[in-house]
Amino acid sequence: xxxxxxxxxxxxxxxxxxxxxxxxxVTLALVGLLAALAAYWSVLLASQRSQQREIEAQTWLRVSxxxxxxxxxxxxxxxGLDYTLQTLGAAYAARDAAAxxxxxxxxxxAYPDGAVLQVAVADASGGIAYSSLDEAxxxxxxxxxxxxxxxxxxxxxxxxxxxxxxxxxxxVSQRWSIQLSRALWRDGVFAGVLVLSLSPDYIAQYFDALxxxxxxxxxxxRSDGYYLARSQRxxxxxxxxxxxxxxxxxxxxxxxxxYVTDSQVDGLRRMYAWHRVPGLxxxxxxxxxxxxxxxxGEAEFxxxxxxxxxxxxxxxxxxxxxxxxxxxxxxxxxxRRLLEERFAQLAQQALARSEExxxxxxxxxxxGLWEWDCTSGKVVWDGRCAxxxxxxxxxxxxxxxxxxxMVHPADRTLVRTxxxxxxxxxxxxxxxxxxxxxAGGWHSVESRGDATQRDAQGQPLQMRGTHTxxxxxxxxxxxxxxxxxxxxxxxxxxxxxxxxxxxxxxxARSFGLPVGAQxxxxxxxxxxxxxxxxxxxxxxxxxxxxxxxGSARDEARLRLADGSLRWFDLQGSLLDxxxxxxxxxxxxxxxxxxxxxxxxxxxxxxxxxAIVDRFPVGVLVADAQGRSIVAANQQAQELLxxxxxxxxxxxxxxxxAGLVPPLGEALLRREGSAFAAGSSVQQLADGRHLEIEAxxxxxxxxxxxxCWVISDATERRxxxxxxxxxxLTDALTxxxxxxxxxxxxxxxxxxxxxGLVEHAALLMLDIDHxxxxxxxxxxxxxxxxxxxxxxxxxxxxxxxxxxxxIGGEEFAVLLxxxxxxxxxxxxxxLRLAVADRAIGLPExxxxxxxxxxxxxxxxxxxxxxxxxxxxxxxxxYHSKRNGRNRSTLWSADLPQAAAPEEAGAGR
Numbered sequence: 001x002x003x004x005x006x007x008x009x010x011x012x013x014x015x016x017x018x019x020x021x022x023x024x025x026v027t028l029a030l031v032g033l034l035a036a037l038a039a040y041w042s043v044l045l046a047s048q049r050s051q052q053r054e055i056e057a058q059t060w061l062r063v064s065x066x067x068x069x070x071x072x073x074x075x076x077x078x079x080g081l082d083y084t085l086q087t088l089g090a091a092y093a094a095r096d097a098a099a100x101x102x103x104x105x106x107x108x109x110a111y112p113d114g115a116v117l118q119v120a121v122a123d124a125s126g127g128i129a130y131s132s133l134d135e136a137x138x139x140x141x142x143x144x145x146x147x148x149x150x151x152x153x154x155x156x157x158x159x160x161x162x163x164x165x166x167x168x169x170x171x172v173s174q175r176w177s178i179q180l181s182r183a184l185w186r187d188g189v190f191a192g193v194l195v196l197s198l199s200p201d202y203i204a205q206y207f208d209a210l211x212x213x214x215x216x217x218x219x220x221x222r223s224d225g226y227y228l229a230r231s232q233r234x235x236x237x238x239x240x241x242x243x244x245x246x247x248x249x250x251x252x253x254x255x256x257x258x259y260v261t262d263s264q265v266d267g268l269r270r271m272y273a274w275h276r277v278p279g280l281x282x283x284x285x286x287x288x289x290x291x292x293x294x295x296x297g298e299a300e301f302x303x304x305x306x307x308x309x310x311x312x313x314x315x316x317x318x319x320x321x322x323x324x325x326x327x328x329x330x331x332x333x334x335x336r337r338l339l340e341e342r343f344a345q346l347a348q349q350a351l352a353r354s355e356e357x358x359x360x361x362x363x364x365x366x367x368g369l370w371e372w373d374c375t376s377g378k379v380v381w382d383g384r385c386a387x388x389x390x391x392x393x394x395x396x397x398x399x400x401x402x403x404x405x406m407v408h409p410a411d412r413t414l415v416r417t418x419x420x421x422x423x424x425x426x427x428x429x430x431x432x433x434x435x436x437x438x439a440g441g442w443h444s445v446e447s448r449g450d451a452t453q454r455d456a457q458g459q460p461l462q463m464r465g466t467h468t469x470x471x472x473x474x475x476x477x478x479x480x481x482x483x484x485x486x487x488x489x490x491x492x493x494x495x496x497x498x499x500x501x502x503x504x505x506x507x508a509r510s511f512g513l514p515v516g517a518q519x520x521x522x523x524x525x526x527x528x529x530x531x532x533x534x535x536x537x538x539x540x541x542x543x544x545x546x547x548x549x550g551s552a553r554d555e556a557r558l559r560l561a562d563g564s565l566r567w568f569d570l571q572g573s574l575l576d577x578x579x580x581x582x583x584x585x586x587x588x589x590x591x592x593x594x595x596x597x598x599x600x601x602x603x604x605x606x607x608x609x610a611i612v613d614r615f616p617v618g619v620l621v622a623d624a625q626g627r628s629i630v631a632a633n634q635q636a637q638e639l640l641x642x643x644x645x646x647x648x649x650x651x652x653x654x655x656x657a658g659l660v661p662p663l664g665e666a667l668l669r670r671e672g673s674a675f676a677a678g679s680s681v682q683q684l685a686d687g688r689h690l691e692i693e694a695x696x697x698x699x700x701x702x703x704x705x706x707c708w709v710i711s712d713a714t715e716r717r718x719x720x721x722x723x724x725x726x727x728l729t730d731a732l733t734x735x736x737x738x739x740x741x742x743x744x745x746x747x748x749x750x751x752x753x754x755g756l757v758e759h760a761a762l763l764m765l766d767i768d769h770x771x772x773x774x775x776x777x778x779x780x781x782x783x784x785x786x787x788x789x790x791x792x793x794x795x796x797x798x799x800x801x802x803x804x805x806i807g808g809e810e811f812a813v814l815l816x817x818x819x820x821x822x823x824x825x826x827x828x829x830l831r832l833a834v835a836d837r838a839i840g841l842p843e844x845x846x847x848x849x850x851x852x853x854x855x856x857x858x859x860x861x862x863x864x865x866x867x868x869x870x871x872x873x874x875x876x877y878h879s880k881r882n883g884r885n886r887s888t889l890w891s892a893d894l895p896q897a898a899a900p901e902e903a904g905a906g907r
Contacts, residue, residue, distance in 0.1 A: 026323040033319050037312055044308060046452055047464075048301045052294070054448075054466075059293045060258060064273040066210050066286035067256070070218050071275040073206050074284055076625070078180070078277070080673030081196060082162040084110075085182045087670065089194050092121060092130075092184065104132050107196075110672030115202040117177045121184070123192040126151050145195075154183035154193050164282060166226045167200055167238045176200055176238050178228055200229040200238060207231035215268060215289025223250065223281040233265050250274065250283055260290060307353070318342065368467040370449070372400070374423070374460045379403050381467075388445060388469045390438035408434035408442055410578050415447075422451065423460050432470065434579075441496055442579060444474040475575070475583075490568070490588035492526060496581050498543070499523040505699065507588065512561025526586065531557040531565050546572045547580040555591060567595035618710035620667075622652050624703045626675060629655060639690060639710050660684060666692050667708060675706045681713050689717040730805040732783055733790035741804025741812055745865030748816060752858055760858040761823035763813040764872040765793075765830070768850045768884040770809040781841045785849060788839045796830055812869065820857030820889060827853040827887040835885065850885035852876055857890075 084107050091103040104119045121130035126146025131139045145151045150165035152158075165179035177197035184191045207218035211231040220228040225247035227237040241247070242264065249259050258273040270287035277284060368385030372378070377400045383393035389406075398406075407415050411433040422429035429449045434442040449465020490510060493502035501518055508515040511529060518524075530536040535556050546552040551573045557565045568588040575583040618636025622629055632647035640659060647655065656664035662682050669676045679693040691713035697704040728740035736744070751757045767773075767789065774782040786809065793803045793811060800816040813830075815823050831853055838846040854876025858868045875890035882888075 030319060030323060033315070037315065041308070041312070043452060044304070048304060050450060052297050052301065055297045056294060059271060059288060060273065063271055063286050063288045064256070064258065064275075066216075066218060066288075067273040067275045067284050069210055070207060070220070070284035070286060071277050074203065074220055074277050074282060075280065077203070077206070078162070078164070078280060078282075080670075081180055081198065082182075083670055084672060085162055085180060085194055085196055088119065088196075089182055089184060092194060093186065100130075107672060108132065112202070114199055116196060117175055117199050118195075118197040120195045120197070121192060122151055122195065124155075124190055126155075129192065145193075148179070150179040150181040150195065151193050154181060155190060157183075157190070159183075164222065164228070164280065166222065167228060169239075176235075178203075200234060203229035204231055204234050210286065213288070213292075215270070215292055217263070217270070217287050219285045219287070221250075221283045221285060223283060225250070228282070230265075236265055263287070366469065370447075370465055370467060372449075372463040372465075374451075374463060377401075385467045388467060389435055389443055406436045408436075408579070410434075422449070422463075429463075429465065442576075442582065443469075444471045446470050490590070492586040492588065493575065494526045494584045494586060495523075496583065498525050498527050500526050501583065510560050511558075529558045531559060542570070542572065543584075546574065546584060550574055550577055550580075555595070558588075566590060566592040568592070620647070620708040620710065621697070622675075622706045624705050626652060626706060628652055630705060636710055639712060663690065663692075667694075669694075674703070681717060683717075687714070689713045730790075733787050733805055735790045735794060735811075736802065736804040738804060738806050741802065741806065741814070742865060744802050744804075745814055745869065748814060749858060749862060749865045749868075751816075752860055757817050759817055759819045761815045761818045761820050762856050762858065762868050762872040763815065763823055763827050763830075764806075764854040764856075764869070764876040765811050765813070765827075765851045766876055766880070767809040768852055768880075770849075773847070773849070777841060777843075777845075777847070781843075781847070784841060785839055785847065788837070789834065789849070789851070792834055792837055793830060796826075796833060812872070820855060823857070824855045824887060824889045827855050831885065831887055852879035852884045853887040854879060855887060855889045 088100070088103050088107065091100045094100075107119060108116050119130075119132040120128055122145050123129045126144045126148075128139045128143040128145065131143075133139075148165070148168065150163055153163050161182065163179075163181050165181065167176050167178055169176055176199075178200055180196045180198055182194050184194055203220055207220075207229065208231050210216075211218045216231075218231040220230075221242065222228060225241040225244075227234075227240060227242070230237055246259075246261055246264075249257060256273070256275045258271070260269065260271050262269050269290045271290050271293070272285055272287040274283050274285040276282070366384070368388055369382045370385055371380045379398050379400055379402075381396040381398075383395055386396045387393040404412055404415065411431075415431055415433055418427075418429050418431040421427035430446070432444065432446050434444050437443045446468040447465060448468070449463050451460035451463045453461040455461055490507040491502075491504040492500055492507050495501050499518075500513065500523055502516065503511065503513045503518065505515050507513065513524075527536050527539050530539055538554065538556060542552045542554050551571070553569070553571045555567060555569050558568050559565055567590075569591045571587045571589075572584050574580065575585055618639045619631070619633045620629065620636050621631040629647050629650045629652055637644070637647065640663065653668070656667045658664075659667070663684070666680055666682050669680075671677075674696065675694060677695045679691060681689050681691045683689050689712070691711045693709045693711075695707055697707055728736055728743075730737040745762075748757070748760050752760055767785065770782065770785070773785055786805075790803065790805065790811065793813060797803060797813065798815075802814045802816075804812050804814075806812050815826065818826070831851055835848065835850050838848055840846055854872045854874065856868055856871035856875055858865070862868050871890040874894050875888040878894050879886045879888045888894075
């Protein structure tokens with residue numbers, strides 16, 4: 001204070017009045033100080049809590065992704081094993097033991113050692129009828145699974161499809177296993193259960209790849225809470241269930257969730273997230289130990305609070321001391337001002353240290369920090385925000401309008417809406433957007449923030465948040481989508497400036513580039529690969545078309561690494577369809593041979609095109625998981641009789657289900673967990689035959705997808721059928737020849753041995769005096785007689801019977817399901833029918849003939865059909881020797897077959 005002091009003798013109260021004034025000033029100063037400290041602590045605590053919430057949110061996101069990944073892995077594994085069970089069930093139902101053993105062997109070969117512990121079949125009573133643990137298939141000792149859960153649910157028809165049991169200790173294998181089972185049915189009656197024993201260790205190996213930390217675990221549970229597999233200490237939980245209070249988390253209609261609890265195995269407190277396995281009553285759960293994740297943040301929070309508490313205590317002590325000195329020394333104004341300045345410096349330094357610790361934490365997770373003064377509209381980015389966009393790593397100050405100008409036009413409305421929702425309604429501010437980089441491109445970030453200060457009316461005064469760099473994730477998602485939409489062999493990705501930023505293996509090998517992402521300082525221009533200046537100009541025009549239309553296509557000659565030029569079909573598409581100046585994915589198909597052939601021989605090209613039009617070949621390509629179609633040509637649509645709608649992107653299972661039988665089954669045929677390779681011909685209801693050749697698309701052993709090549713094999717199959725018919729048909733009479741008849745006879749013997757037919761009989765017949773017909777009327781007339789006889793016999797037979805020309809004028813008839821004596825009656829009817837029929841000869845004359853017949857029944861003890869044929873032949877020769885034109889039933893007292901006495905005069 002200044003002014004002339006008044007003597008105390010003149011103003012008795014003057015000594016006290018200055019003290020009261022200073023007391024009031026000091027009191028006001030202390031109140032202001034306390035208010036400032038309260039505001040500072042409010043901001044400090046809010047900032048620290050926000051940081052802790054962010055760390056916890058990131059931890060929940062990580063553990064949720066682990067649970068989702070485990071759910072997807074389990075679904076993929078069990079879907080393949082379910083298909084394996086269906087395949088084994090079909091093989092077992094066919095009652096072909098060799099085929100079933102081969103199928104079981106293929107299953108065990110398809111999975112790592114110890115993954116599939118056993119394949120077993122239990123009959124309807126629960127007894128083990130087959131076990132892969134025994135070389136002979138049948139178990140050495142009687143084992144029953146009648147009391148097992150996986151048998152009971154099928155026997156009681158409580159489960160449809162594959163059932164996943166609780167882990168059990170096998171009575172044959174004596175090891176813990178998960179029983180995957182399907183019911184076996186025969187003629188609509190429950191016939192038993194097919195069981196595949198899966199080792200929990202096999203699933204645990206998958207989980208070990210997800211749970212890499214010491215405090216992390218991944219668990220597979222049944223819906224009733226029983227453990228199926230665990231990434232660590234699995235033996236301690238197999239055969240047990242989680243506590244009832246924990247199982248209650250899963251008894252909801254939700255497909256996923258999270259909770260925090262102590263592990264019953266190791267007692268560690270973990271943050272758990274779970275996902276249901278789609279289509280199965282299983283739950284995949286992942287957990288992270290809570291203490292190592294949150295303890296550093298909590299410890300840092302404690303240190304920050306302690307340090308600031310000390311600073312606050314020091315400030316208060318200093319302020320009180322200053323107030324006391326001020327009251328005691330009213331004339332020490334300068335010293336009071338110095339103390340106040342010191343207090344301000346201490347407060348500013350404390351706040352700066354707190355912000356620096358916050359920035360260090362954000363730097364550790366590579367996020368940028370921004371602040372927005374809602375009153376002035378000023379936006380401040382820290383160095384990390386600038387660095388993300390390619391600017392120098394220094395703080396940037398800009399207003400809100402300039403910030404919005406840096407946002408991609410397509411994202412501005414979304415950003416404004418997010419700001420307005422947070423400012424007006426308190427909604428969470430979290431948005432993904434693209435910001436313009438220092439180089440003029442676009443970079444994707446995720447921005448999150450919160451209003452840290454508001455006025456008395458609740459309007460925000462200040463807002464703080466972070467920018468997270470998500471460009472790599474966005475590019476990966478967009479790149480994968482673009483590659484799946486194209487099935488070409490060579491793939492390049494170019495920057496907006498036209499430089500090559502990525503090349504797949506074949507493209508890298510062709511153009512002498514590194515495989516994958518290209519080094520920033522060594523990138524070459526895609527335009528420099530053009531053969532000449534004209535090609536470079538055409539490529540520039542192609543790039544302009546791509547900006548306007550979103551895609552472009554052309555053919556051009558490109559220079560390879562060895563200096564040679566080759567023609568390629570170039571197809572370009574924007575990596576981001578909304579960014580015409582963004583990156584471009586180019587797919588290149590080598591068409592050099594076709595272009596050279598076109599330039600050398602145009603006529604040959606037309607001829608080849610006409611041939612291709614007449615002999616279409618279709619191509620169908622699915623992704624590596626076999627879930628969806630990634631490519632299909634027009635020929636495939638025409639061969640499959642589909643409309644013009646594109647097939648790419650369709651679900652493979654739904655697509656196959658819509659095809660006419662048996663095309664869908666042929667496409668989805670599997671060997672183990674993968675589609676079966678090989679060629680097959682499918683006959684369709686419209687009479688066509690389609691040949692389908694299937695093979696896997698591999699890249700150094702890595703499965704890229706699966707391809708089916710479809711061609712029309714109708715004409716070839718018809719030709720083969722005609723050749724087969726000619727090979728099995730007598731050319732003169734049109735009835736089956738000796739080879740075809742003997743094959744059918746052997747098949748009938750097999751049916752007789754298997755009990756599929758009760759009876760079968762043979763009938764041998766021979767034209768009497770046929771030599772006289774040839775000698776008298778000529779061989780042309782003899783041919784007419786043979787044809788007429790064959791037709792007469794064929795008309796008298798049933799659909800299951802068969803006639804064949806054995807040789808010369810001898811014919812044989814197989815009567816399926818007929819007893820020998822009934823066949824003798826049929827023989828007599830046939831003999832009379834032939835004798836009564838007048839055969840017209842070429843010269844106009846008519847001729848009647850007679851036949852001699854022999855009948856013999858097939859016996860189950862016959863070594864082959866030829867044995868029965870010899871008996872019928874002996875009976876026929878007995879008819880010849882005893883006057884001809886008669887029928888004889890073979891008996892054991894008949895002599896062996898021999899030529900009749902009149903053989904010299906014709907038979």
